[in-house]
Amino acid sequence: MARTRPHYGGTLRVETAGDPWQHPDGIARRLVYDGLTQLDSDGALRPALALTWESDGNNHRWQFRLRSGVHFHDGSPLTSAVVVASLTTSCSSECPWTAVKAVGPLVVFTSDSPMPNLPALLAGNAFLIGSGPMGDGNPTTRQGTGPFQVTGFNNGVLTLAANENCWQGRPFVDAVEIRVHRPVREQWLDLGVGRADVVEVPAEQLRQAQQQRLSVLTSPPLVLVALQVADSGTLANVKLREAIAAAVDRSALYNVIFQKQGEITASLLPQRLTGYSFLFPAGRDMNKAQELRGGLTSGPLTLATESDGAMQLAAQRIALNLREVGFNVQMAPAGANYADLILRKLQFTGIDRAASLEQVMRSAGESGPVTEATPMALFKVEQMYLGEKKLIPLLDLPLACARGSRVRDLHLRADGTPDLADASLEDVR
Known part of the structure; x- marks a missing residue:
């Protein structure tokens, strides 16, 4: 069927479980700021x-x-x-x-x-570039150059208005309303009855969303789920860190927690970018873990993660894996940054392998540059870094969202977030 030209006008309604300003991937950041x-x-x-x-x-x-x-x-x-x-x-x-x-x-x-x-x-x-004070918690005090500008943040709703003078051109919709801290289940209900236009679809619920016939947009694997391991104090001995790496059951995380979405991995970058990810062994080896641990004592270990449900479940499964080989692991409060083990999500974007590898390593606290871009050079960088067992890659996950029937021309950016600036609404006249 012939397509009609996009209409200008209307308000696009978005719902999110988290903070739209969260660093680095809050959905509002790219709407207000440019790089x-x-x-x-x-x-x-x-x-x-x-x-x-x-x-x-x-x-x-x-x-x-x-x-x-x-x-x-x-x-x-x-x-x-x-x-x-x-x-x-x-x-x-x-x-x-x-x-x-x-x-x-x-x-x-x-x-x-x-x-x-x-x-x-x-x-x-x-x-991203902004002008004005930072850190006061009020998004209206910092100015951007992006396609939308903040007009208010009241009763859990962030309102953005189209920037008429945007250097990229005016967006199609007049406004975006982002309703925050909305549980995913309630987001989907609102989408079904027409109260929301764009909602989140966590990786572990992708299959459920497809079964419910939601109109889902899915990125390639962009998020690395990895276990960050302290290399001082209790875990200063590299053999203990190697034992932890051997004890984790990635298959259980993939099959049970994340419902077979994404890929199992033991490398920093996905196979689609490098072609060598399969060279890093990802299987669980209980015998090796027990042998490496041997008579070494680690004392009690704490494990923390982000607050969302799937990551909490994954952390609990990892704690069980480690207890099975003799580690004494206790769960720390959600979001704690002082734990011996922290289950994290690290994001990479783009098709530049060297830049993506440096981005992941910097997110994990490694500040050195990646200076060569050949697959062999990148493999050696990963091999050397992962050999220290300060970061244990586990899974590569996609990002996804679902859109309502009146939304047109919505696509995902390279970072997996929906590009609302190019979207339009069908029922606007």
């Missing part, structure tokens, strides 16, 4: 607030030339000084660069180490 670079829906790098960029000094220095005529939502101009202030605030330590400064219309990054992946890293949500 110097961006990834298209296929994961390829494209200009954004920076129109061009170039490097010299063997990638020790990069300069990004800003797009002219861009303004923040309050009308103030985008300048290199504002960009530098924003990046300095959002990345105060462990940055991919050593220094960043404003030189006329240029933003110049320098580093003691080469930064071959800097343009791709700057497309990440951690480096």
Whole structure:
């Protein structure tokens, strides 16, 4: 059937279980803020607030030339000084660069180490550009340049209005309402009766969503579920960390907790990006775990994770695995960051393998750059890092959402979040 042109107007209603401003993947962040670079829906790098960029000094220095005529939502101009202030605030330590400064219309990054992946890293949500104070909990105090601007946050509903003067062009819908802290079950009920247009679909509920005939958009595996292991104190002995890695039953997590969604993995990047993921053994080896542990005593260990239900269940299953080989593991409160073991989700985006590997490693606390991009070089980087058993990859999961019948032209960005700026509503006249 012939398609009609998208209509302008209307309010798109979104529901989310978490905080839309959460770092780094809150759904509101990309609607309000832009980065110097961006990834298209296929994961390829494209200009954004920076129109061009170039490097010299063997990638020790990069300069990004800003797009002219861009303004923040309050009308103030985008300048290199504002960009530098924003990046300095959002990345105060462990940055991919050593220094960043404003030189006329240029933003110049320098580093003691080469930064071959800097343009791709700057497309990440951690480096989106904003103007104004941060950290006061009020999203209306910080300005962006994106397709929507914040107009209010009341009674659990974040309201965004279309930015008429957006450098990318005006979005189709007039407004977006994001209802926060909404349980997934209630989101789906609201979608079914027409009270919501876009809702979340956790990976472990993808099969259920398909059985209920929801219109689901699914990304390729973009989220690495991994167990971060302390390398000091009780677990300073690498053999104990190796025993933990051998004891975890990935198949149970995949089959039972996450309902056969995504992939089992023992590598940092998925097979589709590198082609070598299968070289890292992912099977459970109880005999090896017990042999490595031997007579070593670790004392009581604490295990923490994020607060959502599937991750809690996965953490409990991992604790059971470790108790079976003699570790004394106790669950820490949800969100605790002081535990010996932390079950985490680490996100990667794009089609650039070296940049994706560096992104994952930086998220795990490893600050060194990934300087070579060949599969053999990347394999060696992973092999060396994973050999320390400070991070134990477990699963690669997709991201997904469901849309209502009146939503048109909705697709997922390279980071798996829905691109609401290009969506339109069918029933608008």
